[in-house]
Amino acid sequence: MRTTKKVLLDTDIGGDIDDALCLAYLLRHPSCELMGITTVSGEAERRAMVADAICRAAGRHIPIMAGADKPLLPSPVYPTPDGASRLSNWEHGTSFPSYQAVDFMRKVIRDHPHEISLLAVGQLTNVAVLFLTDPEIPMLLKELHVMSGVFSQELEASADMPMGNWNSWADPHASAIVYNTQAPIHITYGLNVTTQLVLQKDERPDLFRSRLMRCVEDFGTPWLERHHMTFHDPLAAACLFEPGLCEYRRGLVEVDTVHVDRWGMMSFREDGNGLCTIASSVERDAFFAHYFSVVC
Numbered sequence: 001m002r003t004t005k006k007v008l009l010d011t012d013i014g015g016d017i018d019d020a021l022c023l024a025y026l027l028r029h030p031s032c033e034l035m036g037i038t039t040v041s042g043e044a045e046r047r048a049m050v051a052d053a054i055c056r057a058a059g060r061h062i063p064i065m066a067g068a069d070k071p072l073l074p075s076p077v078y079p080t081p082d083g084a085s086r087l088s089n090w091e092h093g094t095s096f097p098s099y100q101a102v103d104f105m106r107k108v109i110r111d112h113p114h115e116i117s118l119l120a121v122g123q124l125t126n127v128a129v130l131f132l133t134d135p136e137i138p139m140l141l142k143e144l145h146v147m148s149g150v151f152s153q154e155l156e157a158s159a160d161m162p163m164g165n166w167n168s169w170a171d172p173h174a175s176a177i178v179y180n181t182q183a184p185i186h187i188t189y190g191l192n193v194t195t196q197l198v199l200q201k202d203e204r205p206d207l208f209r210s211r212l213m214r215c216v217e218d219f220g221t222p223w224l225e226r227h228h229m230t231f232h233d234p235l236a237a238a239c240l241f242e243p244g245l246c247e248y249r250r251g252l253v254e255v256d257t258v259h260v261d262r263w264g265m266m267s268f269r270e271d272g273n274g275l276c277t278i279a280s281s282v283e284r285d286a287f288f289a290h291y292f293s294v295v296c
Contacts, residue, residue: 001202004033005240006115006142008108010067010101011233012122012167014050014081017220022121023051024235028295031241035108036063038101040122042095044069046084048096048220053200056091057215064093068125071171077130079170082217088255090215101126104155106134114184117240121147121233123167126176131181135208144183149238149253151189151278165191166254169264176255179266179276186276188253189239190266193246193282194232201229204288206296213295225282231291235282238290245287246279253278 007026010212012172014021026032037055039047044066055062070078105126119139120127131138153188163256168175201207201224208217220229239245251274256262 004031005117006033006035006112007117007119007240008035008038008105010038010040010105010118010120010122010126011051012047012079013039014047014083015079015223015294016220016227016232017216017223017229018231018233019121020050020083020216020219021056021236023049024058024212024295025234025237025291027055027060027212029241034062035112035116036065036104036257038065038067038105039125040067040101040126042069043079043096043189045083045096045188046087047081048086049087049092049094050081052211052217053087053090053092054212054215058212063104064096065100065104066096066098068129068234069098070130071123071125072173076275077170082222091217092113102130102133105130106137109137115142117143117145117231119145119240121167121236123170124148124174124204125171128171131177138181138183140184142182143185143240144189145236145240146178146186146188147194147233149188150192150267151266152163152192154252163266164278165266170264172255172257172264175266176257179253179255180238182275187239187248187279189236189246189279191232193279194235195230195286196282196284197231197235198228199288200229203291207226207292231287234291235287238287239279242290245283245290248277249280251275252276
């Protein structure tokens with residue numbers, strides 16, 4: 001008898017296509033009981049509409065709540081979901097009031113203690129507010145998987161950092177709160193592993209043939225016109241079900257909220273008693289074989 005895993009997805013879907021690729025995976029995985037989706041970052045309501053459109057393309061009706069529209073502290077950065085320009089192409093709901101996500105997440109976790117896998121693949125504002133609102137919530141989770149961080153001096157030194165570390169850079173104070181909070185299992189997938197998962201469309205021409213995946217491609221088109229397709233968020237999702245795709249290190253993660261040139265940067269120190277685990281390597285071929293087996 002197949003056992004299912006109860007998953008909550010917190011996402012800034014609507015920009016980089018990887019959020020949509022992640023959602024498609026969760027919708028198609030036979031062992032995933034997707035309990036709900038919460039959206040975060042600029043125009044969180046429109047991001048919720050994108051998520052709803054993808055769910056409907058899969059023939060699913062998943063509870064979706066819009067969350068924090070802005071970071072914890074004032075910031076001039078206000079990212080908008082370029083992919084939402086394609087909403088007119090797909091059936092979707094339109095009533096997703098902002099700032100409903102935390103109450104929803106708290107209720108789901110309280111109703112299912114020690115059963116919820118929280119998958120956070122956007123900036124961590126919703127998660128930080130949730131943890132501050134109800135300090136018992138982190139230890140009531142089954143596990144917390146986060147896509148964030150770099151954990152590579154070579155990548156940190158590249159020209160697009162620290163902004164390349166988007167999920168922490170967009171709200172470093174929220175990130176600091178989450179990484180100073182204990183959960184039963186807290187695993188982070190950083191760019192040191194996810195950047196190995198670049199895929200050119202011609203490597204898998206059948207990827208976008210189904211209605212669900214055509215919807216994913218459509219919402220991702222504005223991103224793909226300027227960027228590669230990198231499976232950052234799908235890795236964090238896949239390892240909920242196939243943790244052996246990666247190797248890991250346990251330790252402590254610190255988030256810089258002081259130095260402007262390192263705003264949101266995350267440093268890792270190995271420690272067997274640390275609060276967090278980071279993925280240190282990934283089996284690229286095994287990951288893609290697994291991903292395709294689920295969505296194609």
